[in-house]
Amino acid sequence: MENLKSLADQLREELGKPEKGTQKNKVTKPAAPVPKKPASGPAEIVKAIQTYDNTHHKTMVHVRFDTRTVDLMNRFKLAAGVDVTKLVAFAVQQLFETHPELKQTIKQYLQNLEL
Secondary structure (H helix, E strand, C coil), rough: CCCCCCCCHHHHHHHHCCCCCCCCCCCCCCCCCCCCCCCCCCCCHHHHHHHCCCCCCCCCCCCCCCHHHHHHHHHHHHHCCCHHHHHHHHHHHHHHHCCCCHHHHHHHHHHHHCC
């Protein structure tokens, strides 16, 4: 039993051994690109989301997201300290503010509904 090693232990030993041969035979990997350092503080959009006040919002809406989006929102919550509810409320408000044609579509629908 003592002679049995896990595959991980065997790989660690192999990787830890110095390679035989000269430097000419050694295959080198290309250097990985150095990732850019993030800005010293949070981006403007993160600050805007953090300062968004949704304390007086009382109406609840049940929405469904795909798993990938939920994971991303939960990671954003951990990274920025922003509750998912606040993030979604901010995003929807920004959507309607930046795309006024959505409000026009609603107005047109309501006008046609009354006819």
